[in-house]
Amino acid sequence: MSGAQLSGTFHFAAVAKRECCADVIFVHGLTGDAVETWTCSASSEAEGNYWPNWLSADLPSLSFYTIGYPAGVFAQWAKKEMNLHERAKSTLETLAGYSFGDKPIVFVCHSLGGLLVKQMLRTAAESNDDGWNRIADSCAGIYFLATPHTGSSLADLLKTFVRRLTSVHVDKLAMESPELDDLNESFRMYCHGRKIDVCAYYEKYKTHNVALVVDKRSADPGVGGAPAIAVDADHLTICKPTSRHDVVYLGIHRRLKKLAFEHEDRAIGDAFASDDLQERGEDRRTLLEKMASANREHEYMFANESQNRFAREFFQQGLITRKSQLHNNLLADVEQYFQSLIYHPLICTGANNAVISAAILREVIEPLSFKYSAHRASTKTIMNALYFLTERCHVRWDAP
Template identity: 45%
Template structure:
């Protein structure tokens, strides 16, 4: 990147979310490429798919920044303060926050956290207070690793400058001790990962020892990757993605709900948290009666995933209202385009599946009105409605 500091909303519902996630890239990286795997998957938005209630953002800065910092041409504290101001200007700090950072981006995150904790500005203070989890991917917390990063990834950086920054000033030691004390005071959870493979077949850049921030409850976790690939999980079942998802899920469990002003005004979407009074057959019974018993295992798993998220959001929250709206649209489209003209008319399974894809799944997945939905999310909603007795798959 050659332009200045950027802060961008990438995915997730800005208004209905209960937790903000901010990704901060490292040296030589950028807000997109750093978090995109070799197959082109931008995994931050996987989190928004799998953990409803998230709003995903990226922070970006010129890739030359750390080289200039190493040469003492730029102050990292000033850059961190600028990042804090950008974040509060974009509304970050009004709800719980998670920061995920790679390499030297972690230093920027720690400096920003310290600046917020020491600030007089009430928005900056709120930003520091709302930070619940920091995830470090191969961030050096000791000076020797900083020199390794600079010399491996930016070999043109002058060696004397790097060595002075790494060994003489004690900058990393001071920054980390401050972070450790503030994290303990604020109850901030810290997660750290380190690489097991050499980068460019030259050096193991951030070792287990350097990746350890020293927090009492933090134990660095090894990942089978080099310094560049460590923050690019290749699939949803990769150790890195599963681990990050688990920690974010724990933060979500403690997120407060946002009550609506008047949940009983009768003007909002229908409340789907209770089963309908008619057709009280179970999901399995409905599918068996429709000759679709082969779908039950998958259908039950999908509806359970939707139900867990839906009920965790609590009653009368903005996020729950969004889910009720989605359920209402799915129900209406299913009844109008699939149940009446196809199922009740005895259409073959191929026509039912085509109508479901064309009139229910595709419209919701392509419309920005409902946030970033996937096929899986719509199917989760569909089977949840079946379980809750709002729709059926067999003729009357």
Template identity: 40%
Template sequence: MSDGLQFENVCGRKDAAVLDIVFIHGLTGDPKETWTNSDGTFWPCWLVDDLSGVCIHTAGYPSSVFAKWAKKEMTLHERASSLAEYMVSHGMGKRPLIIICHSLGGLLAKEVFRACCEAQDEDWNALGDQLKLVVFFATPHKGAALAAIVKALIPRVSSTSIEALSNDTGFLTNLNNGYRDLAVKKGLTTIAYYEKYKTKDAALVVSEESSDPGCTKTRPIPVDADHVAICKPASKDAMTYLSVRRHIEKVLAGCPAASDDDQNSGLGPDDYSVPSEDDRRTLQEKLIDAGREYEYANANNLQNRFARRYHKLGLFTEAKTLHDTILSAVEQRFLTHVYGPKICAGAPETEIAAAVQEQVIDPLCASSENGKLTNSTILQALYYLTEQCHIQWDKP
């Protein structure tokens, strides 16, 4: 589970994207585990495979936040304000945005939206204006369901605290009315899903009635899953994945295309000869932090071979463009199929090695798009990207 506020670009290239998608977990959730299915796949990265121009981010917060809120130690508004500032500090609001949330994370998303729309800070206003779609997975919009979630997932919270989460004060009604009004004003699309199976064989946590935010054109959609599994589609053929992708495609159709300057600039994030600002540790430091220091001698040799060849090519040659394309393909496949679903999920080293071979090396060697590539060339590119701070091998 989250330990402090977090925000991370998980997959998709920020410099080439036209749409940001932020995933927000719920009570007892985690930025990665909440969205990882039973096969160990971090499914949001499927969207990068299937849709051009999307960039996936995860937001995390101490998942006991709602228990603390119930005990009057923290307010939802305070947490939303903190998350809103963190998001705009990471560049959110500069292009169209989608938020996908699970359970009580949906309440946090609604409060972030309201805070941004009502703020005097222009960056916060931009984030509110750029939000185009909110997807609620089993979010309770009424107090009774809110208390049911707390009882099911954190039973240690006292009955008195649970009562504080009821709608007696009118807080949830006020929050939802504010969200509905702003959604109409801003033209925001809202999608909602609710579970049909009991959680822990004890209770149906969020019913159809509770899942309905009451927004115009929003009809809650039933899912054959419990409260925990509802946001973990097992495959790309799962109803929830196909549905989410369909609605994202509609938003993408209205997104401004990336400018020619963004696409063709010889400098900036597309130039792999310049180290990324995201993580400035050296190759050796990254491997040590990942418990892979034994790889350093070979890894350093491989990345040096790639670097010597790469830096001889000049800035604007056809050969350098080809090498940039190869680096981009390696980076994309590593982040999508290895880093998110394996490394961040704490997979054993054997699984990580298998994923590198099967999801990065083999497909790129088999492809003819970039000419004939070898295992060695791809490994050279991987370690070069590590040295240049574009990828890492340890959990954030």
């Protein structure tokens, strides 16, 4: 885990920051911590006890982050000295400063961290700041773990964890919480018309054997279609799955995996115009004519079978799948490497075939087979792709 303290009291850390299709941000609640909240001491998983690391290992196309802040801010709810809005603005400014919002964002929130996220989204949506607006517009999912969406459940939570507050303050909150009602209403309006995956988990066990802090009714965010799911845990352990078989981990993993697939395909469609490497290029000679012109006609039978093998798999993938995109990326690399390292410096300057063949192996086939080794590409895969590009008229083996 890596990260930096961004201010005296606010922490923002990257669990796994990488090229990805979406960002997942964990937000703790009252008395919480950026790491401890999400850590179960009883876990025996290979990646340790910190379950954001499990998700990072299982979903490599996503980036994961945690936010830490002074959770005592929520005590101000009971005193009616609202400070949640200030914390929301501070968090938004931090996220915007790190360019969040350029990709979809998913929030995983424990307890009162869900209220902070709801306030952040409201503030961002109503702001004139473009960076904040992007965060509001990019939210693709919110997963609440025992978040109290009603005044009575918030009062129960404060009674349990903030003992210095007087019962007068807390009882008043339980009876009337116009700020919380207003926040709930704004959240429902925010979700209306947006494609946001929302779900909520609630505890079934009493915390400290005293109180069931957030029950099914209070855990319901009031968004149509958002399920409320029971968990065999109390308020403190609901955010600490003990293994990958825990209902919280299974549910959030499944939802994140679905979102990842959706946004990977969307990214493929939105990123760049297709190179159309399956279409024929400018040099319309047959493969045999090209090989003969380069004094390589003896390679024709091998070249033809190689390109056919690559073509059969390539065209079976369709036009928009992730595997098709992988093939397109490989072909683009093969063409670029061949043109810049072989064709222009060697073929166009009259190098003999022995020099050219050695350079192809050294400069194109070996480096690219290593680059794509995680996808089981071999040296033969790269050679097949090169012959495919030759047959499709994207590369030539003789000087113009």
